[in-house]
Amino acid sequence: MLGESIAxxxxxxxxxxxxxxxxxxxxxxxxxxxxTNDLLSNVCQRLDAAIGSRPELVSSTxxxxxxxxxxxxxxxxxxxxVCNAVASYLYSRTGTILNGYRYPVQMFTGHYITSLQMYGIxxxxxxxxxxxxxxxxxxxxxxxxxxxxxxxxxxxxxxTVISIPGFHYEKGSxxxxxxxxxxxxxxxxxxxTVTKALLSHCDKFSAIDQKTGDxxxxxxxxxxxxNTLSLDL
Amino acid sequence: MNLVxxxxxxxxxxxxxxxxxxHTNGNPGSLLKAIAKxxxxxxxxxxxxxxxxFKAAAGKFAEIDGQHGDETWKSAFVAGVNAVMKQGGASxxxxxxxxxxxxxxDALEKEDGSLAQAARAAKDGYEATKSxxxxxxxxxxxxxxxxxxxxxxxxxxxxxxxxxxxLMSKQ
Numbered sequence: 001m002l003g004e005s006i007a008x009x010x011x012x013x014x015x016x017x018x019x020x021x022x023x024x025x026x027x028x029x030x031x032x033x034x035x036t037n038d039l040l041s042n043v044c045q046r047l048d049a050a051i052g053s054r055p056e057l058v059s060s061t062x063x064x065x066x067x068x069x070x071x072x073x074x075x076x077x078x079x080x081x082v083c084n085a086v087a088s089y090l091y092s093r094t095g096t097i098l099n100g101y102r103y104p105v106q107m108f109t110g111h112y113i114t115s116l117q118m119y120g121i122x123x124x125x126x127x128x129x130x131x132x133x134x135x136x137x138x139x140x141x142x143x144x145x146x147x148x149x150x151x152x153x154x155x156x157x158x159x160t161v162i163s164i165p166g167f168h169y170e171k172g173s174x175x176x177x178x179x180x181x182x183x184x185x186x187x188x189x190x191x192x193t194v195t196k197a198l199l200s201h202c203d204k205f206s207a208i209d210q211k212t213g214d215x216x217x218x219x220x221x222x223x224x225x226x227n228t229l230s231l232d233l
Numbered sequence: 234m235n236l237v238x239x240x241x242x243x244x245x246x247x248x249x250x251x252x253x254x255x256h257t258n259g260n261p262g263s264l265l266k267a268i269a270k271x272x273x274x275x276x277x278x279x280x281x282x283x284x285x286x287f288k289a290a291a292g293k294f295a296e297i298d299g300q301h302g303d304e305t306w307k308s309a310f311v312a313g314v315n316a317v318m319k320q321g322g323a324s325x326x327x328x329x330x331x332x333x334x335x336x337x338x339d340a341l342e343k344e345d346g347s348l349a350q351a352a353r354a355a356k357d358g359y360e361a362t363k364s365x366x367x368x369x370x371x372x373x374x375x376x377x378x379x380x381x382x383x384x385x386x387x388x389x390x391x392x393x394x395x396x397x398x399x400l401m402s403k404q
Contacts, residue, residue: 059350130350154402182252191245191249195242198391198398209234
């Protein structure tokens with residue numbers, strides 16, 4: 001019925017053997033979006049408390065491994081909804097971790113540690129150092145059936161369709177159109193990601209510039225730079 | 234500044250997707266030079282510096298014979314930063330893009346320097362501009378000190394965003 005919301009009972013911080021959790025309460029179906037954010041901000045705060053004050057750990061961090069674990073009874077569709085919410089949190093400007101730096105994320109999702117009938121999830125965040133060893137170990141082959149290999153996730157605004165080599169999509173195009181950049185896909189992605197990120201901040205640049213500068217960041221025209229670099233590549 | 238950055242990024246994107254970089258496949262120096270060419274019409278002082286950065290970085294690849302690996306990319310970045318600093322004359326503390334660029338370059342030059350460290354250094358550099366007074370260079374040079382405090386330099390902010398995005402995209 002319109003106007004009626006359903007409330008569910010939910011526990012936060014439960015133990016896998018049924019130990020009561022840190023918090024318990026009712027959550028309406030309208031609070032769902034905030035639920036994952038609350039859960040993650042909790043985890044991130046604890047991580048920051050443990051690591052954030054140790055500069056040698058912060059400075060050697062290169063990426064994160066995030067494990068979204070199915071405690072037993074959650075459907076795959078729902079797991080993926082949670083994963084998406086986790087990814088959005090980590091890449092949003094409000095989802096900061098380790099002093100506000102953002103990192104590449106490898107996501108792992110599966111039944112890693114479970115209990116019968118537990119309809120819930122747990123989130124674990126691992127801070128990975130830049131020597132690459134942990135990445136190797138996490139991606140190493142194993143015969144353990146429950147271990148599902150992780151995958152890289154990109155910020156939501158940077159997820160693009162990867163074109164299949166040799167396959168050309170039919171589309172109405174002018175003779176000037178080229179399918180793709182001709183560069184290797186990784187290079188193309190890098191260029192797109194960086195330019196998209198800058199474009200998405202354009203109004204912030206303008207706002208700052210209005211307060212601190214002459215408000216145009218160079219509309220006065222290109223500085224004529226005498227070019228001492230002459231290259232012949 | 235939004236106009237300059239927007240022009241530059243859109244030109245790069247359109248040049249990319251219309252195949253103008255296709256001939257550089259496998260040749261990083263050539264790609265960097267092509268990107269420099271795309272930034273040619275960006276306009277603004279920062280547009281000039283962006284072009285300088287990419288040209289100097291491209292030059293490093295031309296300089297070094299043989300296989301190009303991570304080390305070449307690091308040297309190219311450092312060369313780009315040095316060229317910008319030389320051209321504009323700004324140093325760290327002047328409240329410009331240099332405040333993010335130079336720390337990033339320094340991070341890469343360290344023995345175990347990584348892109349993550351450079352991105353962090355750039356972010357720290359940009360944050361530091363928030364408490365800087367007007368420098369000799371950059372757009373803040375003619376603004377009253379009181380208006381500046383708490384606001385970052387937009388150029389430093391842009392560098393920080395770009396490096397962070399670069400880190401994100403290399404997985």
